[in-house]
Structure formats: C-alpha cells, structure tokens
Amino acid sequence: MAASDFTRPPTPIPEEREFYSTGRGARGGAVFESDPREYRRQAMLRAGLELFEKKGLRDFTVADVARTAGVALQTFYLHFASREAFLDALRTRIHTDVDRAATADMVEAGEMPQQCFRALWAGLCRCAREHPTAVAFAFEAGGDPLAPAGLTQAMEELHVGGALPPSLQALLLWSVFGAFFRLLRTHPEGLTRADTDSMERACWRAIAPPNVAEW
Numbered sequence: 001m002a003a004s005d006f007t008r009p010p011t012p013i014p015e016e017r018e019f020y021s022t023g024r025g026a027r028g029g030a031v032f033e034s035d036p037r038e039y040r041r042q043a044m045l046r047a048g049l050e051l052f053e054k055k056g057l058r059d060f061t062v063a064d065v066a067r068t069a070g071v072a073l074q075t076f077y078l079h080f081a082s083r084e085a086f087l088d089a090l091r092t093r094i095h096t097d098v099d100r101a102a103t104a105d106m107v108e109a110g111e112m113p114q115q116c117f118r119a120l121w122a123g124l125c126r127c128a129r130e131h132p133t134a135v136a137f138a139f140e141a142g143g144d145p146l147a148p149a150g151l152t153q154a155m156e157e158l159h160v161g162g163a164l165p166p167s168l169q170a171l172l173l174w175s176v177f178g179a180f181f182r183l184l185r186t187h188p189e190g191l192t193r194a195d196t197d198s199m200e201r202a203c204w205r206a207i208a209p210p211n212v213a214e215w
Contacts, residue, residue, distance in 0.1 A: 040069070
C-alpha cells in the first residue's frame with residue numbers, strides 16, 4: 001500500500017456516510033430513523049459541522065444549531081447541557097469516525113509494524129481527503145490534547161516498543177498528522193508526494209526504537 005494514497009477509495013462505513021451526507025433530508029441519517037431521539041441528536045451534530053464549515057468555530061450559536069437541524073431550541077438542551085457540551089459531543093463523534101477510517105486496513109496490512117503503521121497513516125490521509133471539514137473540527141475544537149482513543153489502541157496492537165508508551169506514540173502520530181493536515185489545507189498545491197512520504201517516515205522514526213525504525 002502506498003504510504004500516502006489519496007486515490008484509493010475509503011473503506012465504506014454506512015453510518016459515517018449517512019452522518020456526513022449533505023441535504024436536509026439526510027441530516028440525521030437513515031440509520032437513526034427508527035430512534036427519533038437519536039435521529040434528532042445526530043441531526044444537531046451534523047448541523048454543527050455544517051455551521052463550523054460556514055462560520056468557523058466561534059461564530060455560531062446553539063440557536064443556529066437548532067434552526068439548521070430543524071428542531072426546537074428546547075430540544076437542543078434536552079440533549080446537550082451547553083454549547084461546550086455540544087462541541088465535545090461532536091468532537092467525540094468525529095474522533096470515533098477517524099478511528100474507524102484510520103484503522104480499517106490494519107488487519108490486512110500484515111504483521112510487520114512498519115506495514116501496519118503505513119496502513120494507519122494512509123487511513124488518516126484518506127479520512128482527511130474525504131472529510132476535511134470534520135478533521136479540521138477535530139483539531140480546532142480544543143479540549144484535552146489526547147489523540148482519538150482508537151489510535152492508542154492501534155499503537156498498542158503494533159507492539160512497536162521503545163521508550164514512549166502507546167498513548168504518547170498515538171499523541172505524537174496525531175500531532176504530526178495535524179501538522180500535515182494544516183499544511184495540506186493551506187498549501188494544497190505545494191506539497192509533493194515526496195513531502196508527505198517524508199513526513200510519514202519521520203513520524204515512524206520518532207515513534208519506533210532504533211532496532212525497528214528503518215523503513
């Protein structure tokens with residue numbers, strides 16, 4: 001698998017496709033139509049992502065979220081105690097989707113840690129390509145500095161070893177990927193394939209001990 005494959009189709013995730021689909025009729029996702037409460041909750045989370053894309057993180061209100069989702073303001077507060085709680089819930093949802101997209105191909109990558117890491121990095125890259133607004137929100141929403149939980153589990157499964165525990169390996173990976181993502185957003189034509197591959201290798205060498213760090 002190519003290290004930074006932006007051309008390979010992402011692994012289908014039906015619930016994620018529904019969540020990130022556009023158009024008012026799809027806001028809540030067909031997956032949740034049998035559960036009206038969860039349908040409304042997902043509609044509000046999707047509305048928050050739309051508003052973030054249009055206005056940025058600080059320039060939309062809970063009333064904007066309710067209006068965009070087509071629900072009453074009281075309904076918003078039945079699901080979320082505050083705007084901060086809403087943003088935390090949206091970030092958690094996006095982290096979950098990033099986890100699934102990033103780790104989807106690890107099982108087929110083989111047993112070598114380097115190959116599994118490359119599959120993990122490629123998954124992150126595809127997620128950035130397919131859902132740039134959601135990934136941008138994950139980095140801009142603030143909160144604690146932890147990487148998505150699934151990345152920590154992935155690093156545990158890689159058995160890379162070294163001085164850093166898996167949680168810090170995952171945080172380093174997430175931080176390097178964040179820098180790469182920001183460069184990609186601000187200079188989409190300025191990054192070559194060699195640049196992205198170099199960043200991937202640098203991240204691997206920072207994580208892995210010397211005896212397994214060679215690419």
